[in-house]
Amino acid sequence: MSALVLMVLDKRVAMMADVRALLSLSITPLQYVVSWPIHSVRTIYRSVSTYHTLIEENANLKVEQLRLRALVQRLLARETENNQLKALKRATSSLHTPVLVAELLSVESGIFSNQMIIDKGSRDHVFVGQPVLDADGVMGQVIEVNLFNSRVLLVNDPRSGVSVQVARNGVRAIAVGDASSRELHLLNVLPTADIQVGDTLITSGLGQYYPAGYPVGRVRNIKKELGATFSDVDVSPAAHLDSSRAVILIWPEPRVGT
Numbered sequence: 001m002s003a004l005v006l007m008v009l010d011k012r013v014a015m016m017a018d019v020r021a022l023l024s025l026s027i028t029p030l031q032y033v034v035s036w037p038i039h040s041v042r043t044i045y046r047s048v049s050t051y052h053t054l055i056e057e058n059a060n061l062k063v064e065q066l067r068l069r070a071l072v073q074r075l076l077a078r079e080t081e082n083n084q085l086k087a088l089k090r091a092t093s094s095l096h097t098p099v100l101v102a103e104l105l106s107v108e109s110g111i112f113s114n115q116m117i118i119d120k121g122s123r124d125h126v127f128v129g130q131p132v133l134d135a136d137g138v139m140g141q142v143i144e145v146n147l148f149n150s151r152v153l154l155v156n157d158p159r160s161g162v163s164v165q166v167a168r169n170g171v172r173a174i175a176v177g178d179a180s181s182r183e184l185h186l187l188n189v190l191p192t193a194d195i196q197v198g199d200t201l202i203t204s205g206l207g208q209y210y211p212a213g214y215p216v217g218r219v220r221n222i223k224k225e226l227g228a229t230f231s232d233v234d235v236s237p238a239a240h241l242d243s244s245r246a247v248i249l250i251w252p253e254p255r256v257g258t
Contacts, residue, residue, distance in 0.1 A: 097211070097252060098250070098251040099250050099251075100248070101246055101247070102119055102246070103118065103119045104116055104245050104246070104247065113157060114154040114160075115153055115157065116140075116151075116152050117152075118132070118149060118247060118249075119148070120149070120249060121147050121148045121149050126142055126150050127142065129143075129208065129209040130142040130249055130251070131209055131210050131214070131252065132152050132247050133250060134239045134244040134246070134248065135244075136215065137215035137237065137239040138162065138215065138216050138237075139152065139154060139239040139241060140155050142249075152247075155177060155216065155239070155241070156178065156182050156241055158177045160176060161174055161175070161176050161207075162174070162175045162216055163204045163206045163207035164202060164204055165201070165204040167202050171194055173188070173193075173233075174188070175201060175216055175235055181234065183234060183236055183237060184236070185235065187230075188230050189231045190231070191224045191230070197220065197221065199219040200215065201215075201216045201217050201218065201219065201238075202214060203216055211250070215238035216235070217235040218235065218236050218238065219233060219234070220234045220235060
């Protein structure tokens with residue numbers, strides 16, 4: 001009896017499985033239609049979430065890029081400053097007079113004025129008229145001294161004047177600052193004077209403050225107009241007036257007989 005019941009149930013269960021399979025097949029499209037909005041919403045949500053994540057990551061990358069660029073610029077500035085200090089050290093080692101290294105505090109530049117403030121003053125025995133150099137040449141002279149700082153008149157200031165001579169042949173002239181070009185200009189140079197483009201000009205030692213032999217500049221251009229009394233001679237400064245951060249103060253040796 002029990003075996004007969006099992007046979008009947010097995011047949012009925014098999015038939016019900018076929019019915020369920022058929023019904024499941026028929027409602028599959030309906031299930032897809034019902035579930036499609038849910039899948040679409042999930043897809044849109046993931047897309048929006050990914051989009052916002054990308055925007056945030058992009059913003060963070062831009063910030064990091066700016067930070068790294070600033071760091072690179074800072075390292076380049078440090079490298080430039082170190083190179084200037086090394087050059088300054090080499091320059092001071094060749095000088096046979098007392099020297100003092102000072103740092104630039106500020107620059108006062110305008111049409112009629114080219115000056116700078118350095119961090120050394122009367123407590124460091126700085127004096128008015130003291131020559132100021134960088135690693136490459138004459139920068140100017142001290143015109144005002146305070147306790148902790150001093151004011152320097154640069155050689156390209158219109159009020160500056162340096163007695164120079166051509167290193168090649170000793171021809172002398174006066175180099176003054178030029179307000180328009182921010183370079184130097186030689187005064188009262190006769191058209192017959194043996195001065196050529198590319199000539200190096202050094203201090204002649206004939207002035208009141210600058211000792212002889214320090215580079216002042218290089219002749220950049222010579223203009224000789226027909227009938228003019230003097231030639232126009234333009235000079236590029238030897239010193240890096242717009243970029244040097246460290247400078248040298250020198251104490252000239254006493255002149256013979258003083």
